[in-house]
Amino acid sequence: MIDASGPRVLKGHGTENDFVVLPDPDGSVWPEGRLDAALVRRLCDRREGLGADGVLRVVPSALVPDAPGVLGEHLDACTWFMDHRNADGSYAEMCGNGIRLYLHVLLAEGLLSAEEARAGVLVGTRGGPRRVGAAADGYWVDMGPARPLGRGEAQVEGRSYPGTGVSMGNPHLVCLTDEAVESFDLTRAPAVDPALFPEGVNVELVNVLSAEEGPAGTTAHVRLRVSERGVGETRSCGTGACAAAWAALDAGGRHAGTVTVDVPGGRLSVEVGEQTTVLTGPAVVVSAGSFTPEWLG
Numbered sequence: 132m133i134d135a136s137g138p139r140v141l142k143g144h145g146t147e148n149d150f151v152v153l154p155d156p157d158g159s160v161w162p163e164g165r166l167d168a169a170l171v172r173r174l175c176d177r178r179e180g181l182g183a184d185g186v187l188r189v190v191p192s193a194l195v196p197d198a199p200g201v202l203g204e205h206l207d208a209c210t211w212f213m214d215h216r217n218a219d220g221s222y223a224e225m226c227g228n229g230i231r232l233y234l235h236v237l238l239a240e241g242l243l244s245a246e247e248a249r250a251g252v253l254v255g256t257r258g259g260p261r262r263v264g265a266a267a268d269g270y271w272v273d274m275g276p277a278r279p280l281g282r283g284e285a286q287v288e289g290r291s292y293p294g295t296g297v298s299m300g301n302p303h304l305v306c307l308t309d310e311a312v313e314s315f316d317l318t319r320a321p322a323v324d325p326a327l328f329p330e331g332v333n334v335e336l337v338n339v340l341s342a343e344e345g346p347a348g349t350t351a352h353v354r355l356r357v358s359e360r361g362v363g364e365t366r367s368c369g370t371g372a373c374a375a376a377w378a379a380l381d382a383g384g385r386h387a388g389t390v391t392v393d394v395p396g397g398r399l400s401v402e403v404g405e406q407t408t409v410l411t412g413p414a415v416v417v418s419a420g421s422f423t424p425e426w427l428g
């Protein structure tokens with residue numbers, strides 16, 4: 132039998148935005164410095180490693196050196212911290228698909244009760260605290276308010292597409308276009324003026340399929356593809372779905388509504404309100420096991 136005596140590891144996704152999940156409930160498994168950028172890149176490599184768009188370490192906020200700075204007065208209320216890394220090893224402030232998977236793993240690993248999940252729990256992120264809970268068909272995340280960042284543009288295949296900068300804790304450039312999003316070649320990341328986004332940016336190309344007033348208020352339906360900062364094209368982006376939903380409503384002079392967001396990896400729902408934005412969608416664990424010392428070293 133293979134020696135798989137290494138640390139526990141899970142693989143999962145939210146609408147096919149996939150992550151390696153590393154439980155570290157007492158901070159002893161991945162001490163500071165062990166999960167460096169090189170190891171994150173190896174883990175996320177779809178040939179050499181497990182393959183993923185990113186890594187989520189499950190660790191108490193009290194054991195994360197930068198948690199006090201990003202959580203402030205909420206530090207004690209955030210028992211757990213989502214230590215998220217992009218596939219290139221960089222840090223991101225927030226991850227909407229990832230935090231649903233994170234809650235799913237807390238539940239599955241017995242680190243959270245079903246009652247707590249139903250009520251919703253505050254999870255620490257580098258974009259601040261986020262409340263996450265179990266929904267009837269997946270998980271909901273209070274993503275906080277979308278914050279406009281001004282106008283910009285993305286160069287895709289040598290052509291310029293105007294967009295709206297939107298922050299969901301992490302930066303997005305949302306380009307609404309009538310060109311079918313399936314027609315774009317996103318093999319290379321769209322070029323964006325670094326002066327506008329000095330920390331880099333996630334770029335969404337979005338078709339607005341419908342936006343209308345109804346008895347229950349505004350509803351809209353959009354389809355998007357996304358090229359993520361620190362990753363490249365992914366099958367889905369939760370923060371990107373929220374940014375796209377906000378921008379699609381804003382384009383029609385609206386600032387609240389229920390938006391269905393179709394991504395290549397599935398479907399998300401975004402409730403845009405005046406005060407905040409709520410993302411709802413699935414999460415699944417594909418596999419759970421342990422590292423082999425021969426791979427991990």
Ligand SMILES: N[C@H](CCC[C@H](N)C(=O)O)C(=O)O
Pocket residue numbers: 148217222223224225226227228229301302333359360361362365367368369370371
């Ligand atoms: N996939 C994530 C976004 C990761 C964002 C990261 N690529 C960055 O902002 O650098 C999501 O579901 O929100």
